[in-house]
Amino acid sequence: MPETKEITEALIRFRNERDWEQYHNPKDLAVALSVEAGELLELFLWKTGEQADREKVREELADVFAFAFLMAEKYGFDVKEIVLDKIIANGKKYPVDKARGNARKYSEL
Numbered sequence: 001m002p003e004t005k006e007i008t009e010a011l012i013r014f015r016n017e018r019d020w021e022q023y024h025n026p027k028d029l030a031v032a033l034s035v036e037a038g039e040l041l042e043l044f045l046w047k048t049g050e051q052a053d054r055e056k057v058r059e060e061l062a063d064v065f066a067f068a069f070l071m072a073e074k075y076g077f078d079v080k081e082i083v084l085d086k087i088i089a090n091g092k093k094y095p096v097d098k099a100r101g102n103a104r105k106y107s108e109l
Helices: 002-017 026-042 054-075 079-093
Strands: none
Touching (some): 002 079, 026 054
8 A cells, every 4th residue: 555655654764864763673662652552542531532632632643653654664564464454354253243233352252
């Protein structure tokens, strides 16, 4: 998918211009991804989804995506491929006739 490649290339260019690749090992990328996801989650603390600041959600979500794209690049994963593969795998775990309308885990269907 050209869009994902364009995003990854822009992230790599930004990172390399600042000589930050030295900090982007898999462990630290995973930690950064978790931290950013936590910051996204914090925006909803004690609020309804409608009360969260949309612009801040946008910013934190971009950070989550950025670190996820960088981690995918580090491992040589194609983002489109791994997401589509996961959708297929989840479709097997959660067949429509059993999963529709409930939030139970696949092992409880």
